[in-house]
Amino acid sequence: MADAPDLPFGYRVLALGEVDSTNLFALDRARAGVPGGLWILAERQSAGRGRQGRAWVSEPGNLYCSLLLRDPAPAANLGELPLVAALAVHDAVADMLPPDRRPALEIKWPNDLLLAGAKISGMLIEGEARPEGRVVVIGIGVNCRHHPSDTPYPATDLAASGLDVAPGDLFVALAARFARRLGEWQGGGFDRLREAWLARARGLGKAITVRLPGETVDGLFDGLDAAGRLVLRTRDGRTRTISAGDVFFG
Ligand code: BTN
16 A cells, blocks of 8 residues: 555554454564554455454455554453444444445444444454553454355445445544544543444344354343443343354344
């Protein structure tokens, strides 16, 4: 990529052609001691990583980026970050849509973005404790021009919906929206962001299935607890609070 895009104050970007994974690259930079606030942006990934050990197919034309942060919040609040990040991606993609298409853009817990019910964006957040503090890398992929077909959840891309969005333009919007949402969270806490998240959620109050590492649970999606965990009401009337899993609707 030729020119580095404009970023909010305090942020930098390293724009690359091909990389194995922007998350791995960012983690590597963190180990080398670079400060937080660094975005890694790539045109293509040769070993893009998805959640649960899955691969993230990364041909040119989509957005692939990762944000390196250092100690973004006290450890007790870090579980809120995936939802804050989801709001930022939702804001940025909504910026690219005509107003009448925005209601079709929803968040699937915790931080997938769906357009008309199909996945358009995914996020992989990785971190490690280092002697100088906690490193967090937020990796974001948005399907602008391609989407895979053999996925556990149906996928789509913006072009398939008639929207021509260049990854570089989307990145500029994302960097601005991310800085704003992070600032809201760090300055004002999670309560209002939790409400904003719920207002954009898919399937609230409806039947869902959650695939956890060792089991699959059905129930009604009853909202989020104060920390952003999914609250599920099961058929026997009990409530389960879930920190990680894959959600399916219907
Ligand atoms: C998911 O499985 O939904 C998460 C996908 C995350 C993909 C992004 S693309 C940029 C960053 N680098 C990676 O290797 N993965 C994330």
